[in-house]
Amino acid sequence: MSTTKTVPEFLTAFLRARCPDIDSVGPDDDLVDTGxxxxxxxxxxxxxxxxxLxxxxxxxxxxxxxxxxxxxxxxxxxxPGHGLGATAKE
Known part of the structure; x- marks a missing residue:
């Protein structure tokens, strides 16, 4: 991951590269339901x-x-605190 991008920016770029026909990917857009x-x-x-990781x-x-x-x-x-192995889940 580029050190100049935040994790959300990196993830959004990854998804947009695979779905160039979408206009945007918001942080709370349902990625599964929207396809x-x-x-x-x-x-x-x-x-x-x-x-x-x-x-x-x-x-x-x-x-x-x-x-x-x-x-x-x-x-x-x-x-931190929510990653793999963390006991608290939403």
Whole structure:
């Protein structure tokens, strides 16, 4: 990830590159319901997050809701206290 971009900016750029026909991706837009995050993009995003974190993500530890919005992805994987292994879940 570029050090000049925030996590939400990086995620938005990733999604927009895969869905060039969308006008924008807001931090709270539902990526699943709008079709921005399809199964192929989900796998790519999962690998990208794993690479950034330097750890494998078990699908047993996550849910579809963790990937619904850019805000949720950022909070779940990149915010201390909410990341992998955290006991508190929304």
């Amino acid at each position: 921005v995050l399809n199964s192929m993009h989900f796998v790519e995003l999962l690998y990208l997050i794993e690479a950034e 330097g750890t494998e993500i078990s699908l047993d530890e996550v849910s579809t809701d963790d990937f619904r919005t850019v805000s949720r992805i950022t909070r779940r994987f990149f915010t």
